Amino acid sequence: MVLHGKIGTEIEIKAPADKLYNIFKSAHLIPNISTAHIKGVDVHEGDWETHGSIKIWKYELGDHVGIFKEQVELDDENKAATLIGLEGEMFKYYKRFKAVYQFTQKDEGTGIANLWIEYEKLNEHVEAPDRYIGLMVNLVQDLDAHFLGAIIINMALRKVETEIEIKAPAEKFYNIFKRQAHHVPNISSGSIQGVQVHEGDWETHGSIKSWNYSVGDEVGVFKEKVEFNDEKKSITLNGLEGDVFQYYKSFKPVYQFTQKDEGNIANLSIEYEKLTEDVAAPDKYVGLMVNIVKDLDAHFIKA
Template sequence: MAATAAEMISGKLEAEVELHCSPAKFYDMVKNSVHDLPSHTPTHVQAVQVHEGDWDAHGTVKFWIYTCEGKLEVFKERVEYDDAKRIVKLNGLEGDVMKLYKVYNVIYQFVAKGDGNGDGKQQGLAKLTIEYEKLNPNVPPPTKYMNFITLLVKEADASLVKAA
């Protein structure tokens, strides 16, 4: 059975990264001090700035300057938080990635492994999802951005563990 045109244009990529710091700590960094991310991941993120709103407020618009596959890029997003489930959703608004995708949303969820609530020193997982809709069928899926996000989480995790 052949894929429909909509299926060829829209999609979702998923990955998991094992965390060595607690899921609660990683979520807290992403929600409350993402402006410090460049100090944790200098090879990937050069700056994160608030464009509209407050750092930890639902609906805040942030502007990212980052390096993906050796190329400096920018990304403007509106962020949503779900504290109970430790989910951060970045809804793409503008930037380099939006030249290829009509819809580009990145979802991070930080979950505990096994029993427990992810506080303290418990390790966990970062579940990563990219929801996308290509501007046309010739655009590749955002695999390079999933690779970028995976590397970013691994580097930030190692830095958070080292800083503990």
């Protein structure tokens, strides 16, 4: 009478194999991704990432909610996570229970998840653990969809940028955006007609302002939440509302100023996501940024 055995399956994955393997090394994220199948996971001994650590999983399988306590083996070379069962509901039926997830990258767009369980029954009447393989498949499919969604979002984000030489010190440009943005409409009146604080103040990271601008024949409003990076002398305007959102799902202009011995540089960029594919890239708004910086440069040199 043979009581021990091994069952498994192979499924295609679209997300990188590394991402799927690594999530088992930071497994606390899994219940947030595969909410229908994994209700919780806690470290019992060790930590999230160390080979040999012990964790307790709370899972749902059909109408059944169960607990699985395991000791993990991590094989970085083969991208395999082996969960050696120690305690749990399945030990009512099995003397030994070991679940293995192995991820293999085939090419840039696809990979393979090999999922198997090595087991030993308590008696000959116990069925093979096929339903637990089904749980493993559902879990991997949830993870794959999560990572693939993140990849698609990143692919949808685009960037346009330009670099211009400036004569005034980089510090002056950075400071006017950080502390004196209310002066910008007076200096670059052809491009900026007004700016108001909506939340916070002129100087605080995370404050919200609304800008009135004109570019060509277009007059618009742009409401943004600002991020300051003192080390890089960069100002990021995270778009919240405004006319640009008729065409773009996300819109983030960035001004960065660099002091160099051979000539100072303003790097001006916009990260964006189109609402539809036929929308043009926001080159004209980069042109607006160029005009503002040139006006500021002329003002600083004159002063």
